[in-house]
Structures are given as structure tokens and as C-alpha cells.
Amino acid sequence: METFTIKDIARELNISTSTVSRALRGSYEINPETKRLVMECAERLNYRPNPIALSLKGSGTRAIGVIVPQIANYFFSQAINGIEAIAYNRGYHVIIFQSHESYEREVANVEQAMSRRVDGLLLSLSSETSDVTYLRELHDKGVPIVLFDRVSSELEVTKVVADNFKGAFAATEHLIQSGRRRIAHLTIQPWLSITQERLAGYRAALEKYGLTYDENLVRYGTFGPNEVGPMVDELMALPVAPDAFFTASDRLAVGCLTALRQRNLTIPDDVSLIGFTNLNVAELLSPSLSTVVQPAQEIGQVAAERLIDLIERKHRAQPVGTVRIATELIARDSTRLPEHIMARLATASPEDQKSKPRDFVLSI
């Protein structure tokens, strides 16, 4: 089980390393007999070329770097699953990095990935990232890059995303069709592409039904543990309060529900709610909460396909477009949460909420 090199084979057969090298990679200009001998010997010694030496020679590492904000987030872990599956099939390895939603760390990660000479980069931007010049430089230098989910409009690279516009449109339309007229939208950082696309879908649906867009009904933020409550208070204190909420993530959906319940606002008598979510579990978690489900795994697969195509120059003139993977609206009849869940949400102390991480309902 030692680790043999091309040199060992050469010595064994009393030939030169170059002959071995050529035989191994099936060069034409080689004696069939020698070739056979080399192959046999390589087999016997269980020879494996040293990928590091290959990398040093500049023949690529057959590894791709994947940078995501968080791994322990169902959306991203599903996406990584898809990525790894494709990469494996095509003979690539996946090196994982987490930016932890930090711009600085994202840059550091990219640098690390490059210094490891990955053949390409697959990344989903941190929510802190607004300046993408460091990526543009890399891209201009010819490094294959594909963005997924959290993409930037300022980068002309291949992007793979959920169809956020259609998803948001469907969600909003569903609320309108169920009789709502003042639909609030709680969403995340405004500079994120996904935020913008969802907002556009929301507006388009309003427009379609002749409802006016009211910017007072839209709130952006990171919404830490106890920030959703005040936001809901503000909204409910408006001259004409909202009668529905469309939230941009699982976390926001739960936060919103908690807040509404704590304020004794019944659902759906007063308000209706839709969450934009990754989790199938949401289906069981809150069977009366309508959700827009994102095709995380497929996004990962498609992104990986594109990146590897790019690396292997399958399509020299590959169009630098944005691939949109369809989302699915799961509409429920009622938007009322079951009592026991509402009770739990309401009684959980702030302490509790801190000590029991809710990352599983974090998304986007």
C-alpha cells in the first residue's frame, strides 16, 4: 500500500521515466509491448499519479472551490449536495469554504481557494458583500466562476438562481386572490439580487391586480432575534394596517408569526402570511402557512455543470446568462397556524431563542 511513483516503475522495468509517462497516457509513439509492460507494472504497484505534482505542472487540480455563507443551512447543504454529486461524476473534488456572511472572510476564502489553484469557483455571495471588484478581476484573468443563488448584477458571469420573480409573483397573487389588499413584504438586504427580484415579482403582482405599491409596506433588514417584533408593530400601526405578510425567508416567517401571536393578532382573520422558504419541513412545521419552495439541489447541480463545462471549455462561446430554476408555490387553504405551534412560538423566552439556534429556519 506504499505510494509509488513513475520513477519506481521506470526502475522496475529498466526504462526511463519519460517512457513510462508516455505509456501511461497512451501516447501513440510507443512500443505496444513496452506499453503493456508499463500498464501491467502500474497495475501491480497500484500506481496513482500524484495530483499535486500535476498541479504544480499547471495541468489543473481537478478541484473546485465552493464558497457559501453557511453550510448548516438547509438550502446550502442541499445545494452542496447537488454540486458534489455532479463534481464526483465528472471527476472533480469539492473544497468547501464558509463566509459566515462576512465580506472579509469571503475575500479571504476566495484567495485561499485560488492559492490552492482550484480549477474554478462556485460561489454564493455573503449578505455583506456589495463590492465585487475582487471577483471581477479574477474573472477578467480567466478564472472560471459561476455564481448561484446570491448573485451580483455587477458581474458578467454565469449565474444560477431560483426564479425569484415568478415565486414572489405567485405568492403575492395567491394572497391577493384570497382577498388581501394590503400586503406587507418583509425582506432582507436590498442590494441582494434575490431581494430585488422578489420585490419586482411582488410589485408586478400588485400591478396586475390594480393595487398600488406602497413602500411603507416593505421592510428590509437582517432581522436579528428580536427585531421582527418592532417591525411588525410599526406596520400594524400604519393608518391602514396590512392584512397579509409576505416574508423572504423561513426565519422571517417564523419571526413574523411569533410577533403576530404575541400581539394577539389572529390569523387569518386579521392577516395572512406566506413565507419564501427552502425547507420542505415548513410543510409539516406550519401546514397552513403557504410557502414558495426553492429547488436548492437542482440549483447546485446546474451551477456545477456550468462551471465544469466552463473549466473544460466545452462551449467556448458559452453565453454568460442567468439560469433560472423554477420555484413552486405550495398554497394552503388556511393561513392559520395550529394553536400548539403558536403557543410555542409565543412562550419561548428570548433566552430560549438564543440558546436554541434557529439556523434550520434560516434561508436565502
Next chain:
Amino acid sequence: METFTIKDIARELNISTSTVSRALRGSYEINPETKRLVMECAERLNYRPNPIALSLKGSGTRAIGVIVPQIANYFFSQAINGIEAIAYNRGYHVIIFQSHESYEREVANVEQAMSRRVDGLLLSLSSETSDVTYLRELHDKGVPIVLFDRVSSELEVTKVVADNFKGAFAATEHLIQSGRRRIAHLTIQPWLSITQERLAGYRAALEKYGLTYDENLVRYGTFGPNEVGPMVDELMALPVAPDAFFTASDRLAVGCLTALRQRNLTIPDDVSLIGFTNLNVAELLSPSLSTVVQPAQEIGQVAAERLIDLIERKHRAQPVGTVRIATELIARDSTRLPEHIMARLATASPEDQKSKPRDFVLSI
């Protein structure tokens, strides 16, 4: 933003590469002035040593290979999160592999990881794996290996696991204290360490309360989509039917609930249930299902710490022990699932169950 080498610095300063190398790594025998110049130049050129060249020299790759059955499983993604955090802090990279519960693929992954010359291996065995000689050989050759969660008793390496014994003991005890006397145990592959430990905890609790262990009440298996039902039928058809179920995973817990509901068995009047789970979400999913929660992230952290210590020979005579991270029993008053969830579980057609993957409730 080019990529400069030690050679560039040497040329720039009209000195030799060796001097540069030495200056960079702060060798004593070097002119402070030269050193300063080199440092300054390196800084200016944004010099970064090429890790690949370093690897080729045999100084290690500062990368660790992580092999898990599935990434898109909340337990493992949390564990990987912990691993990555520690690795990052200590200057290591994480290369991820999925075995997809296949022995063959696991072996292939290990081989790939080794050929990439990772400095160490962190792995959680596939459920198919029973023969670990390939790992023993590696370990005997001095490759640092740490197993976590899914470990093998036939390997004398450092292991990091949840305290399955205590967890199972607490779960069983809770059921006994709530008046149950015939506690069935649905669990996974018998050769897995976690299975054995949980079974031991289960037996110990029975013993403590003077209940006899009945092997007819214990069922092992992989429990595919529609296999739990028949199993429950068998159990309920016993001369003395069980009055409680203790399941070894989220998936089993859900399957068991579905089966019970479909058979119109009420809970807790007839039976009581505890799931051994990773998911905090289980708390919300089924607020009256008691659960034993596993400290996934901490397991990952500790495992990574140990592995890196091993790699860096921090503790030359590091005891090759098993670290057990505490589990937590979250006991509920009632073991009855809310109606709406029971209804959903019961009405979901087999088609439905297939098309909507339940990986989020897969564990262990």
C-alpha cells in the same frame, strides 16, 4: 493581482531565492536589513507561498478530508459546520466527500483524499461499512484519522460520538416513568456503534426498573419508505403489544407515527413515542414527541480539534480514546401529535412521499 513567486522577489532584489526563502521564514542567520527588504518587497508584491509547491516538498497540505454519508442531512451539515470553523481557525482547509451510504464509494473517497495528500481524515462511516481493514492499514501507516458519530469498534483510533448510551437510557427511563412497560425499539443497522450503544442504554434502563428485555420488541433495519408500517403491525400483533416506541432517528419517528395513525392507534392512550433526533426543528414539528437531541456541531468541533492535534503531534502520546458529547432529552408532557400533522402524515400518498424527499428527517 498577478501571482508572484519567491523568484520574482529574488530577481527584484538581486539576491538568491534561498535568501528570500530564509528571510521569509525568519531564519536567524540573516541580515536584518536584507530581511526587511525582502519582507517589504513581498508585501508590495502581495506574495503568497504556493501551497502546492509546499505540498510537493512534503510539508503537508494543510487540508483535511471529511467523509460523510450525506451532506444534506442536518446532523452532518451541522457537524461539518463545526469542523470547518475549527479548521479555519487553525489554518486548515476542508475537502468534502459523500459516501452516499455506499461502502465502495467510501473506499474510493478515502483513496481520493489520500491521493490529494490530505494531512488527515475525518470520517463517519457509511451504514454499509462493516469491513474497516482498509482504514486500519491507513492508520497503521501513520495517517491521522478521527472517526465521528458512525464509528467502528474494530478500529483503535480517536472517536468522537454523542453519548448514545446515556441518551437512550434517559429516553427509555422517561417512557418507563410515564407508565410504559412494553417499550419497542425501532433502530438501524445492528453493526453500527451508535445502534449498539443505544440498545445498551435501552437495556440498562429496563434493567434498572426491573423490566425484562424482550428481543421481540427490538427491530433493526434500513426502513425504506414503506417498511415501517409492516414492522409496526408485527409489533402490535405480539401477544402483549408494546405501549411505547423508542425510535433511533427522525425518519423512524415520523414513519412510526404515520403507521400508528394509519392504524387508528391513538397516542398516548395506547402508545407513547420518543425519537432520537438531530433536529431542533423536531421540537416544532411535533411538540408532543419527546426527543433526544444530538450535539452535532460540537461533535464536529471536537473531532476537528482532535484530528488537527494529531496532525500537529501536539500530544505525541495522545490517548486513543472515545470522546462522548452529552445528549439532551427534551421530554414532553404528552406524546400525542397534533391532529393536523397526524392527518397529513396519514393522507400523504406513497407517491407524495416519494416526490417530496424527506431527507430533512433523515438522521443517524
Next chain:
DNA sequence: TTGTACGCGTTATCAG
């Protein structure tokens, strides 16, 4: 058809 020599980026060894 096969062998020799060189280079990829770095460090260790040995001379100076």
C-alpha cells in the same frame, strides 16, 4: 521508439 534535460515553486544542504 526511447532517453535526456528542464521546469513548475519551494526548502534543505552544503559551500563559500
Next chain:
DNA sequence: CTGATAACGCGTACAA
């Protein structure tokens, strides 16, 4: 204190 040289494993011009 500093420089030249070899070596890590491999591929490939160039030479034979």
C-alpha cells in the same frame, strides 16, 4: 550571512 544546487513527481521539448 548568502549563494548555488538538488530534490519533490510529473510532462514534454528536444535529441538520439
